[in-house]
Amino acid sequence: MTLDKTFDPKQIEDKHYGAMEKSGAFAAKPQSNNAPYTVMMPPPNVTGSLHMGHALNMTIQDILTRYNRMNGKDALWQPGTDHAGIATQMVVERQLDSEGLHRRDLGREKFLERVWQWKAESGGTIVNQLKKLGATPDWERERFTMDEGLSKAVTKVFVQLHKEGLIYRDKRLVNWDPHFQTSISDLEVEQKEQKGKMWHIRYPVEGAEAEYITVATTRPETMLGDTAVAVHPEDERYTHMIGKNVVLPITGRIIPIVADEYSDPEKGSGAVKITPAHDFNDFEVGKRHNLPMINVFDTQARIVKDNGSIPDAYHGLDRFKAREMILRELEELDALMEVEDIKNALPYGDRSGVIIEPFLTDQWYVDAKTMAGPAIEAVEQGKTRFIPKNWENTYFEWMRNIQPWCISRQLWWGHQIPAWYDEDGTVYVAENVEEAQKQAGSDAKLTRDEDVLDTWFSSALWPFSTLGWPDTDNVDIKVALDKYYPGDVLVTGFDIIFFWVARMMMMGIHFMGDVPFKDVYIHALVRDSKGQKMSKSKGNVMDPLELIDKYGADALRFTLTAMAAQGRDIKLAEERVDGYKKFATKLWNASRYCEMNNCIPQAGFSPDNLQYTPNIWIVSALVDAKGAIEKAVEEYKFNEAANAIYQFVWGTFCDWYLEFTKPLLQEEGADAATTAEIRATTGWALEQIYVLLNPFMPFITEELSEAMCADKGQLLMQGAWPQYSEKLSNKDAASKMDWLIAVVSEIRSVRADMNVPAGAKIQLLVKGASDVTRESFADYEEIIKRMARIENIAHTDMAPKGAIQTIVDEATLILPIADIIDLDAERERLKKRISKLEDDINKINQQLGNQAFVANAPEEILEEKKTLLIEAETAREKFSAALEQLEAA
């Protein structure tokens, strides 16, 4: 088969993915004896579409999976999607809204039908996008957090934790989202700083004419629910008032002045209004002083109607409207003392974008504090390690200060809580209604808890629920759990360490008795080229699918890989993607060259006994590159892996090896044995490149290996990763070629400096400065002869007068081209070289003259310096001599 003239990613990508998937190469093989390698895919939201963060996350996982699979591991990359409670409900509600409907019009059952219908129609989007990226999870095992098995796991976990007292029901303040009319967890609240106002309001003291106490607040509307004013017990301004009452303006309720250390004399007036039902701190104060908790809002954050003391005019009023009205009224009452402009942070719901209201309700909680203990210990003991390590601090910090986790949501889409209430309100938690009925007695009339669980509750079980837990009676499931739990690595962004990683740790340890994964690789956030977070509102979103369309999936993957340095955000510039597209093209064309020159992989070729130095060298360089890639991947240094393969393919293989050998292949009458060896070695090296590059650029390498290699399309198979014998790494050949490369570079440099006309042939004589160098020259000269054509060099045995001399390492090159060069330019060149050498010499002499340095520096550093000095001095002498000769002429 012949390769097309240009490389077009679009033509090959779909074709390859489909074929590979069908071949079953992505599938885990639980029955095999191969050691497992497990990666749990963070399940993307079923509503989602692929964004740059996914692209990075999935690329890294895919590299790890492919790499380990090729290394003979039984790789399981477990895919799936998350039902994403609020997000999904939101999408479907919006859809209903466009039809003029509300979910309550449909009722719970019909609404859920609609969501499932939506999921069936649109839920596959992200899966298809992952395929475009080239991700190779085991699609046969794809799971959904709401499917039957996972729901069963959720129920079992809930019931068991409840039995153990780790899940309980409690009435306390929660973060209430008035838009979705549900509680949300602390983590779903975003603080946003903005301009605000502080209002100072005076409350008249009961029974004392003209005596007031002034409080300051950013939320005057909550005064409808005030049940006290607190002052610091030692604040002399107020000690005499403690125990007295104030009359709350507008409502006229009488509330006490209490002493509480929460009140800070330094802040505001030193007196603070206490609204236990609408402020987290006030709630604590309220509990300490047994204050009543008066709720003034309904679930949509409108003023309630049934609170005895609130004037009718406020009933049903939106919280911000109520604020305006309160302020107006206070002003009329002459109670508003001061309005201050301030900056303050307000809590917003991360999904709804509306201001969160602290709200007093009954909710279900997980005793996270207790469950965090073993999870902290596991990381302390190194059972799970974070990479980079500094994220462990973040994890510890949060886990040690963890708050009860509110897990109930007043939504419909999600796992409905397995709790039933009888007519007295007694709760029965059970795996099903029959069980609950048994507990409650057959007469009891049970109704099920309406609420569903936080989405993250089911995600927390992902590492074992996806494997089939709790059905351990099933043999296949037992085998899978034994083999694939705990997983090897979790790859994720730091933004969900708390949401997800921490909770998987807690649940995994509790239910499986072991951590869910050994490594947690935390990758950077992808930002735009200016370092800003990508967001739709800023309009700086880069769409991975567009980039794939434009540059190919391989180029995008490689870019993300090359930029995934640990501990740093990725500022992604489109030019980088373009650059790596060029890399793919380069490889494509190198393959074309090889094909045209009949350098194709040959069966039975062994790189062990090569004769021709460049061949020995390229094999050696390849072995070194492989080692560098392996080390980098195993240390999760993906940028280093990408650079190693890039450098090898372009900088070593194409730029030097192919160029060195090219003249020989195209020369008539060249030594047949040598050219045959070159052809075979080139073909072999090319095939190795496809293999080594495959985890990073799967599409192009699969296409090329299919086109070029005999054993087509084997790259994905277990055991495809090469194993080389150690002796293939040949230092001798490497140093010879390094020298030769230096010589060639020098010749090119002189040629450019001297403005040697393009067609002019220059002659070259290599003279060794030392015996060692001279001894090796037979080999060098041979090689130089071989490559003479491309550099347009003629070899000479004698240096004519007026030749240009130049130094490379220990050898002198004599370039007898004086008749065709620019003498002034040569003088300048020599002067420049000499001056630079003198700088170096001075610097080294200075160091060597320092007695402390000589006394303390390690031996090898000293030796190095001395060698450098001798080299520089020799070179300076030679250049000076050449300059003198030139001046004389």
Place this chain on the structure above:
RNA sequence: GGGCGGUUAGCUCAGUGGUAGAGCACUUGCUCGACACGCAAGGGGUCGCAGGUUCAAUCCCCGCACCGCCCACCA
């Protein structure tokens, strides 16, 4: 307020206790049978600022400045 990270070439970023690197951009010259998505040769840096440790600091320690992020609080 607590914590974390960053500051290296025009840009985006690697890196190291002992000659400072890459890609892109830039300059110059090349369409010679893989590739102009290319080849070759170049220019360009007090490694944020100030101290300290060391024979030696871009790297380790301390402080400062600026930038970014996370957490908490905000009467």
